[in-house]
Amino acid sequence: MAQVSLSIADLGSICIHLSSFLRSSEVARSEEAGICSKDVARFLWRKAAMAHLAHIPIWGPSGNFVIQQLLDSGVQGKAFLRELLLLRRAVFPPKSWCPAIQETSFSNLKVLPCSQQAEDTDSQAQQDAVVPVEAAVPLATGTRLGQPLAAGMELKAANDESLKAEDVSSGFCLGVEICAGHADGRSMSVMFAPFAGLCYMQYGGERCVMCATVLPPVEGTVTKLRAWVQVTEEGGLFFLRQDPESAKIEETGLIPQEALPCWKSEFFACMYFWRDHLLTPIMSTVIHSGKTLPGDLPQLEGSHIEVDTTWHLTG
Incomplete structure (x- = not known):
């Protein structure tokens, strides 16, 4: 039986509910398994990235400025999470x-x-x-x-x-x-x-x-x-x-x-x-x-x- 990937049109508002409890690792597994379509995966990654950002404290104006630059330049989803991983080791002395x-x-x-x-x-x-x-x-x-x-x-x-x-x-x-x-x-x-x-x-x-x-x-x-x-x-x-x-x-x-x-x-x-x-x-x-x-x-x-x-x- 052919595997069907669910799209945003198929899932509708369920996407929002899914994104509220799926962690990044679970989004990655569902994407790898082909359970959801590319547009659903992108949506879930965007929500996962914003949820992760909401739970980590940022130090000082420089850190917040870098975050805002990323958001303003359209970096989102998996790419945004990769940038957050890099920021873990970043230092911004005056x-x-x-x-x-x-x-x-x-x-x-x-x-x-x-x-x-x-x-x-x-x-x-x-x-x-x-x-x-x-x-x-x-x-x-x-x-x-x-x-x-x-x-x-x-x-x-x-x-x-x-x-x-x-x-x-x-x-x-x-x-x-x-x-x-x-x-x-x-x-x-x-x-x-x-x-x-x-x-x-x-x-x-x-x-x-x-x-x-x-x-x-x-x-x-x-x-x-x-x-x-x-x-x-x-x-x-x-x-x-x-x-x-x-x-x-x-x-x-x-x-x-x-x-x-x-x-x-x-x-x-x-x-x-x-x-x-x-x-x-x-x-x-x-x-x-x-x-x-x-x-x-x-x-x-x-x-x-x-x-x-x-x-x-x-x-």
Whole structure:
């Protein structure tokens, strides 16, 4: 018996009802099976893309501007979903921060120490006034409480030489911006300095910082260092440190959701830079962003063993 593909004319308003509960994976399977015609598939993909967009938080004006550009240019359906996947790894530092913090590609940053940002004192002072002491560059899209989030960054020297712990110290952190929601200005930064092995917590707008040692400092030299973060469905999170040239992966342990603000609603993976701690220019690249960590990472315990450390107040 020949298979019949259902068209929009055949389905009528049923298309709208179908689009309200079909996920992208289910639309893909129905399209592959030839259950629906091309026009129905396009309609379902458009609805799936808009439904997906409605459920992901976008960071800042730049991210929203890119989304609006895509919509205005007629990108929709599967093509729009592909663009959203790319935006997971996109970073948009302010143009005024260049050259101190410069976007070299959509997912890559070059960061200069304060001592190397400018040759003359006046220009350096002007740049210091523009770039904040703690410069945060979140990824363009995040997640909401109840949906997991995982991200990975790779750090190396801009001149491709080896790095020691003291070259970076706490000058680079991978972390998570925890926000209360669009209409609420409360936020918290949870940061992990992979070279120093320190973890920090800081409420938005506050000078005081909670600090804890979660791993020993990096020993010897490395050509690259990777840092990973996983936000769990419950709202807890943990970090990993990896030397890609060895099989060694170190876990910080879980910061449980009870240790984080009760108002947490949105989570954005983020890179943080204290340029006065850097001794050499660095390159930071977003190598992964998704719901889970890459499958090639070994079995991890950090998701269920709580971090065992003492926090103290600094700042």
